Every structure is written in C-alpha cells, then in structure tokens.
Amino acid sequence: MSECSERTIGHSSERSERIIGHGPPPLLLRGVRPYGEGDPIDLMLRDGVIAEAGPGLDATGAEVRDCGGLVALPGFVDLHTHLREPGREDAETIATGSAAAALGGYTAVFAMANTEPVADTAMAVEHVWRRGQQIGLVDVAPVGAVTVGLGGEQLAELGAMAGSAAGVRVFSDDGVCVHDPLLMRRALEYSTSLGAVIAQHAQEPRLTVGAQAHEGEIAARLGLAGWPATAEESIVARDCMLAAAAGARLHVCHVSSAGTVDVLRWARGRTTAEVTPHHLLLSDERLAGYDPVNKVNPPLRTRDDSAALRAALAEGVIDCVATDHAPHAPQDKDCEWEAASPGMLGLQTALSVVVETMVRPGLLDWRGVARVMSERPAAVGGIATQGRPLATGEPATLVLVDPDATWTVRGAQLASLASNTPFEGMTLPARVVTTLLRGRVTADDGKVRR
Ligand code: DOR
Numbered sequence: 200m201s202e203c204s205e206r207t208i209g210h211s212s213e214r215s216e217r218i219i220g221h222g223p224p225p226l227l228l229r230g231v232r233p234y235g236e237g238d239p240i241d242l243m244l245r246d247g248v249i250a251e252a253g254p255g256l257d258a259t260g261a262e263v264r265d266c267g268g269l270v271a272l273p274g275f276v277d278l279h280t281h282l283r284e285p286g287r288e289d290a291e292t293i294a295t296g297s298a299a300a301a302l303g304g305y306t307a308v309f310a311m312a313n314t315e316p317v318a319d320t321a322m323a324v325e326h327v328w329r330r331g332q333q334i335g336l337v338d339v340a341p342v343g344a345v346t347v348g349l350g351g352e353q354l355a356e357l358g359a360m361a362g363s364a365a366g367v368r369v370f371s372d373d374g375v376c377v378h379d380p381l382l383m384r385r386a387l388e389y390s391t392s393l394g395a396v397i398a399q400h401a402q403e404p405r406l407t408v409g410a411q412a413h414e415g416e417i418a419a420r421l422g423l424a425g426w427p428a429t430a431e432e433s434i435v436a437r438d439c440m441l442a443a444a445a446g447a448r449l450h451v452c453h454v455s456s457a458g459t460v461d462v463l464r465w466a467r468g469r470t471t472a473e474v475t476p477h478h479l480l481l482s483d484e485r486l487a488g489y490d491p492v493n494k495v496n497p498p499l500r501t502r503d504d505s506a507a508l509r510a511a512l513a514e515g516v517i518d519c520v521a522t523d524h525a526p527h528a529p530q531d532k533d534c535e536w537e538a539a540s541p542g543m544l545g546l547q548t549a550l551s552v553v554v555e556t557m558v559r560p561g562l563l564d565w566r567g568v569a570r571v572m573s574e575r576p577a578a579v580g581g582i583a584t585q586g587r588p589l590a591t592g593e594p595a596t597l598v599l600v601d602p603d604a605t606w607t608v609r610g611a612q613l614a615s616l617a618s619n620t621p622f623e624g625m626t627l628p629a630r631v632v633t634t635l636l637r638g639r640v641t642a643d644d645g646k647v648r649r
C-alpha cells in the first residue's frame with residue numbers, strides 16, 4: 200500500500216465514500232447496448248467512472264467481460280423501500296434488503312421511516328445511513344418521518360435530519376397519511392427551506408376505517424370492508440393545492456387509481472408521483488382465494504385502474520416506478536386476511552414486471568425504462584450521483600440486463616428474509632445479469648458480490 204491513493208465521492212466529506220488504494224482493476228465490458236440502442240459497443244470502467252465508450256476499445260491491463268449484447272442501463276433507484284431495520288429484523292435487515300436490491304439491478308434505495316423505532320430523529324436516520332454504507336451494496340438513503348412517531352400530531356425534526364450526516368431530502372410518514380391539513384401545510388412550507396420533498400401516503404383515514412380491499416364489486420362479494428379510490432384522490436387533490444400555495448415539492452406515493460391519474464394530469468408540474476410494479480400488473484380479481492399475499496395498501500384495484508396507471512407512466516403523468524418493497528415475517532402474513540399485514544416484496548421482480556407491463560406492449564422502450572426506474576427517481580430523491588447518463592466521465596453505476604431471458608419467480612429463492620411475493624410461480628421476461636456501483640460489481644449472475 201506504499202502508493203496508496205485516496206479519493207472521495209459524494210456531496211460532503213461526511214457523506215462520502217473512501218476509496219483506498221487503486222481500487223479494482225479496470226473492467227472492460229465488451230459488447231453492451233446502452234439503452235438497448237444501436238450496435239454493441241465497449242465500456243471501459245476505471246476508478247469508478249466510465250472512462251471510455253466506443254467500439255473495439257483496447258483491453259490492455261483490464262479485466263474483460265464479454266457481454267454479448269446485453270442492454271446497459273443506469274443503475275435503478277427505488278424511492279420506496281421498507282428495510283425494516285431497526286426493529287423488525289425478523290422480516291428484513293438492511294443487509295438482506297440491500298442484497299435483494301443489488302440483485303434487482305438497484306444501486307440506490309430510499310429506506311422508509313416506519314421502522315421500530317420510527318426514523319424521526321437525526322440519530323435514527325444516521326444509523327440507517329451508516330449501516331447502508333458499511334454493507335456497501337447499494338446507496339441507502341434514509342427517508343425521515345414527517346411527524347413524531349408517525350403520530351400525525353407533531354412535526355418531527357426535519358431540519359436536524361436534513362442537516363445530519365445522512366443528508367435526508369425525502370420525508371414521509373408512509374404507511375399512514377399526514378391527514379391533518381394544517382400539519383401537512385407546515386411540513387410543505389418547512390421543506391422548502393431544506394430543499395426537500397414531502398412524499399405523501401394518500402389515504403383519507405375517515406374514509407378507510409377498517410378498509411381491507413378496493414371498494415368495488417369484488418370486495419362486496421367477498422365481504423371485505425372497502426377502501427374507496429376517492430380516499431386517495433381527495434388527499435392528492437388537496438395536497439397538490441397545498442404544495443402549490445407553499446411553493447413546495449410534493450411527491451405522491453404508490454398511485455393506485457385511474458381517478459388519481461386524472462388529478463395528477465390536472466396538477467401536472469405541481470407534483471411528482473410513483474406507481475408500484477404490483478399496481479401495474481395485478482388487479483383485485485386476485486382476491487378471490489383470500490390469499491393475504493395479495494393484501495397491500497393501497498389495495499389492488501380494477502383492470503381499468505391498472506391500464507390507466509400504465510398509460511400515465513408511459514405519458515410521464517406518473518414520473519417513476521417505486522417498489523414499495525414490504526417484507527413481512529410469516530406470522531404477520533400467513534394468517535387470515537383481516538389480521539394479515541399489507542405489503543409485498545418488490546425489489547427483485549420490479550424490472551421484469553415493468554418489462555412485462557410496459558416494454559412488451561410497446562408503452563416504453565429501454566430509454567423509457569431508464570427514465571422511470573433510474574433518472575426520474577434519482578431526481579425526485581435528490582441524489583446527484585445516480586440516474587446519470589451512460590457516458591464518458593459519468594459514474595460507472597449501471598446494470599446489465601438480458602432482455603431475452605425469462606425466469607420463474609420463487610419467493611423462497613429471493614434474497615429477502617421474507618418471501619411474500621405476489622408473483623410466485625409467474626414466468627416473467629428479462630433478467631438482471633450484473634449490477635455495478637461506482638465500478639464495483641455488487642451482483643452477478645444471481646449472486647451478491649460483497
Ligand atoms: O402495503 C403496504 N405496506 N403499504 C404501506 O404503505 C406500508 C407497507 C409496510 O410498511 O408494510
């Protein structure tokens with residue numbers, strides 16, 4: 200280590216990653232198709248960046264990988280991940296969730312605040328951020344709670360969380376709605392001075408008391424209490440007006456209904472929004488067998504809702520895909536419907552579901568996938584080093600995808616501690632082959648590289 204060089208990457212010295220020594224040897228990716236476009240080219244990755252790009256690059260001194268025309272995309276960014284640590288390490292940990300993320304092609308995840316204890320202080324978010332860095336498979340950006348203990352009564356220390364080493368830029372009470380309009384207004388106003396965004400779980404609580412499933416024909420037939428789409432739509436409309444009045448940034452979590460799409464179209468430019476893979480693919484018709492693996496909040500809605508969500512994502516009315524990866528331990532999920540916790544795994548299946556619902560029907564091309572799974576979520580979450588173009592001088596933070604592969608989902612084989620995938624047994628298109636974070640391979644051929 201006599202010639203040890205040291206370099207920093209990141210926004211500040213506290214937030215930065217130290218690379219000691221010369222790092223891994225240069226890696227030449229031979230024959231990749233950036234954004235699935237044009238003839239295959241080579242990418243030379245050196246010192247964490249894309250050093251050269253073009254056909255027939257000189258391989259001298261580099262490890263060479265023959266990529267046989269794999270599609271190269273910027274690493275995926277998930278704005279909505281439940282990592283469960285601290286508190287519910289029986290369902291997921293930052294380590295197992297990071298592994299699932301890397302295997303799913305993700306290079307950054309936003310860890311939701313509904314842990315036990317809730318991430319509502321600078322110390323709590325710093326703990327999650329540090330643990331993510333130690334594991335090093337993906338950039339873990341903690342989301343801070345909007346209200347103390349997600350209680351909806353008192354604003355949390357937003358400024359202290361933003362100013363902490365974790366540099367929080369996304370605040371959310373996800374799991375519950377910030378339903379008090381005065382508190383929401385104050386949070387929006389305060390967030391403007393922090394350069395932050397408030398991500399709202401839009402669910403009017405009085406309209407969803409005891410709600411178990413999408414309010415409609417199927418819930419009525421099954422005898423399940425209804426969760427009306429208007430409970431989402433009315434909060435989204437209200438919050439768009441509050442955000443515009445405050446000059447603040449609002450982000451709408453897990454949009455689930457065609458009516459919300461109408462509101463977003465009306466409010467275009469005043470908010471950003473995400474949709475989950477499960478709401479793109481699945482409908483409430485799945486509920487017939489009362490299998491709680493299909494229970495999620497907001498609920499699976501109708502086929503028409505899914506179609507509207509797909510069209511909105513293609514059009515850019517919905518900005519991005521976010522997984523709402525929600526692992527649950529068997530005792531919380533494998534029980535009768537009403538007692539089961541809502542939520543579904545998503546990190547390792549997201550790309551394939553997006554290809555199935557958006558690429559195969561011609562609603563998005565690979566450049567569109569890069570937009571909705573990497574560029575837009577990185578921009579909404581304010582991570583400058585992610586979602587970058589695949590170009591010389593940019594971070595070597597990318598994913599290689601086999602567009603022609605198919606695979607069959609088996610929950611027990613996923614890297615998460617939990618196995619509550621609604622896609623069990625489905626054969627889906629496209630496979631993540633390799634994920635790279637700043638030039639380092641984090642997942643390769645279905646295996647995590649630590
Ligand atoms: O289904 C859900 N599960 N929706 C949420 O908003 C929270 C999440 C969880 O934490 O399990």
